[in-house]
Amino acid sequence: MTVICDVDPAGAETLHTALGPESVLVPTMDGLNKHLAAHPEEDVVVLGAGVDPLSAARLAETMRITRPALGVVLVRRRLDTSVLADALRSGVREVVEERDVAGVARAVARVEEVARQIREQIGGVDASHASKPEGRVVSVFSAKGGCGKTTLASNLAAVLADRGHRDVCLVDLDLAFGDVAIVLQLFPTHTIADAVLMQSSLDFPALHALLTPHSAGLTTLVAPLEPGGAESVPASLIARILRLLKAHFDFVVVDTPPAFDDHVLAALDATDIVALIATLDIPAIKNLKLTLETLELLNYPKDRLRIVINRADSKVGLSMNEVEKTLRTSISSQIPSSRDVPASINRGVPIVLDDPKHPVSQAIRTFADRSIVGTVAGETGPVGEHAAERRSVLRRRSRAR
Ligand SMILES: Nc1ncnc2c1ncn2[C@@H]1O[C@H](COP(=O)(O)OP(=O)(O)O)[C@@H](O)[C@H]1O
Ligand SMILES: [Mg+2]
Numbered sequence: 001m002t003v004i005c006d007v008d009p010a011g012a013e014t015l016h017t018a019l020g021p022e023s024v025l026v027p028t029m030d031g032l033n034k035h036l037a038a039h040p041e042e043d044v045v046v047l048g049a050g051v052d053p054l055s056a057a058r059l060a061e062t063m064r065i066t067r068p069a070l071g072v073v074l075v076r077r078r079l080d081t082s083v084l085a086d087a088l089r090s091g092v093r094e095v096v097e098e099r100d101v102a103g104v105a106r107a108v109a110r111v112e113e114v115a116r117q118i119r120e121q122i123g124g125v126d127a128s129h130a131s132k133p134e135g136r137v138v139s140v141f142s143a144k145g146g147c148g149k150t151t152l153a154s155n156l157a158a159v160l161a162d163r164g165h166r167d168v169c170l171v172d173l174d175l176a177f178g179d180v181a182i183v184l185q186l187f188p189t190h191t192i193a194d195a196v197l198m199q200s201s202l203d204f205p206a207l208h209a210l211l212t213p214h215s216a217g218l219t220t221l222v223a224p225l226e227p228g229g230a231e232s233v234p235a236s237l238i239a240r241i242l243r244l245l246k247a248h249f250d251f252v253v254v255d256t257p258p259a260f261d262d263h264v265l266a267a268l269d270a271t272d273i274v275a276l277i278a279t280l281d282i283p284a285i286k287n288l289k290l291t292l293e294t295l296e297l298l299n300y301p302k303d304r305l306r307i308v309i310n311r312a313d314s315k316v317g318l319s320m321n322e323v324e325k326t327l328r329t330s331i332s333s334q335i336p337s338s339r340d341v342p343a344s345i346n347r348g349v350p351i352v353l354d355d356p357k358h359p360v361s362q363a364i365r366t367f368a369d370r371s372i373v374g375t376v377a378g379e380t381g382p383v384g385e386h387a388a389e390r391r392s393v394l395r396r397r398s399r400a401r
Contacts, residue, residue, distance in 0.1 A: 006048025043115035057090035064091035071111035139254040148310035153255035164216030166250040175230030178223025185348025193224040235262040242270040311337035333367035
């Protein structure tokens with residue numbers, strides 16, 4: 001059920017009409033506090049435009065600690081960044097403009113869904129959460145663009161979720177040019193940039209509200225919709241986000257930009273398995289070799305690395321043997337080339353879901369089974385302890401070039 005509080009009777013009535021007769025109307029914050037105390041099952045509070053910002057922030061702050069499942073939707077006459085920043089910092093889950101009546105109903109529906117999932121997780125704390133091992137973070141990386149990182153990351157996430165058998169979160173860390181939302185045809189209302197406003201107060205319920213669900217078992221944290229949004233995301237926030245996600249999902253799959261930037265380094269620190277992807281051309285293989293050397297310099301454990309050759313059947317005069325010899329590492333997976341891959345991307349459905357028997361889908365499924373799921377527990381685990389040391393090595397190295 002939804003409780004509406006607005007000291008302005010006209011505003012209250014509009015919200016009541018928008019949210020249906022089952023919603024409860026209380027005219028004062030005092031009345032609201034009493035109602036909440038008497039109804040522990042309430043999960044959504046809508047605060048109308050007549051409620052002053054301080055009272056709204058106080059309520060959201062208290063509820064976040066005492067009733068984490070409950071979400072506050074704040075209605076404001078006008079939205080600007082300072083209103084949004086203050087609201088999100090205090091723990092308000094959604095902020096909607098007063099005239100966007102349909103938007104209020106949609107926000108309430110999203111908050112209800114988050115509440116349901118949080119209740120499930122909190123409910124399962126005793127029974128399953130205590131024994132549930134932490135999830136694994138799998139990052140897909142290549143220092144060169146266009147190799148198939150996003151294709152592999154999105155299909156890997158979809159195949160790991162496997163019709164909801166496991167909970168998977170796909171994170172788009174290509175903050176400037178991320179295209180996970182496009183590849184999966186999502187219409188996100190929030191992106192990773194919204195987490196910047198909450199930094200130190202970011203907890204799982206708040207982060208959960210920023211996720212965009214895709215299908216059973218698969219949800220996403222998408223990149224900022226504007227390229228400029230990347231600069232505002234500090235690397236420390238990436239570490240925090242991945243830690244929170246890892247504690248709640250079976251797998252966190254990270255798509256990355258084609259560069260060893262601070263965001264990627266922070267992600268690698270939290271990563272259990274890195275899939276390094278390249279195509280069969282000399283520049284891509286050279287870049288992969290450089291990446292392997294850099295990771296070695298950074299003391300990144302070799303047993304966490306998996307080499308994936310994409311478009312591996314291209315007849316370009318390079319054999320797998322030659323590539324393995326050059327890299328001095330064995331190749332974990334070979335994904336064939338097919339026109340059906342860009343076609344599936346244009347349709348917005350990962351090929352592993354669209355055509356599970358396709359050779360590309362089979363290659364990705366086998367890779368997921370053997371090299372990700374089948375990895376013996378204990379071999380993995382993040383390597384964050386050496387983060388600072390590794391970063392200074394990388395900096396020294398890039399200065400020397
Ligand atoms: N196995 C494949 N066969 C054919 N086309 C592919 C394959 N893998 C990726 N592509 C295409 O290559 C392009 C780049 O892939 P993408 O995953 O976006 O690369 P990245 O994320 O590394 O920049 C896309 O148009 C994609 O459809
Ligand atoms: Mg990409």
